[in-house]
């Protein structure tokens with residue numbers, strides 16, 4: 550069984566096998582989580598991203614997909630880069646599906662590498678504008694649903710929330726999902 554945990558903190562400080570980056574499709578760096586990961590992880594990560602752009606991902610990484618690189622100097626083995634969708638109410642359904650895909654694909658890539666522990670930020674909930682509570686619901690529900698597959702081999706999926714408000718939001722959404730799960734068993 551995969552343990553799902555929530556912590557308040559900085560994703561670049563997590564001692565896990567794989568940290569997930571809320572990247573953009575250029576893979577060449579940005580703000581928020583992306584900026585922090587490249588700053589703390591050092592130039593090796595960007596070098597590998599450049600190689601990915603020069604080879605398989607010449608047009609950039611499509612939204613909803615994930616790809617791994619070294620974690621450079623971070624206390625992790627790999628960075629799994631995923632590209633979240635920009636929030637747009639008019640295209641909610643397609644984009645929510647893409648956000649769920651970010652979690653599924655990141656978990657698949659991490660599991661393929663042999664990672665046992667994975668840390669996620671709240672993908673799309675920063676510059677990309679996804680309302681936090683809904684981003685939390687999609688993130689947690691998708692990871693729970695992915696549990697029985699190869700993802701079941703993972704020991705821990707950790708959500709790293711930046712700031713107390715984000716942590717509380719995830720915690721509330723998580724409590725709701727857990728109590729629904731319990732009712733479902735009755």
Ligand code: ADP
Nearest residue numbers: 559560571581582585672673674675676677711
């Ligand atoms: P996106 O472009 O996918 O919206 P951002 O990096 O802008 O990604 O933000 C995603 C979430 O990560 C936001 O909730 C933001 O507050 C949070 N965040 C920013 N920096 C960090 C960090 N160092 N560790 C963990 N979470 C972070």
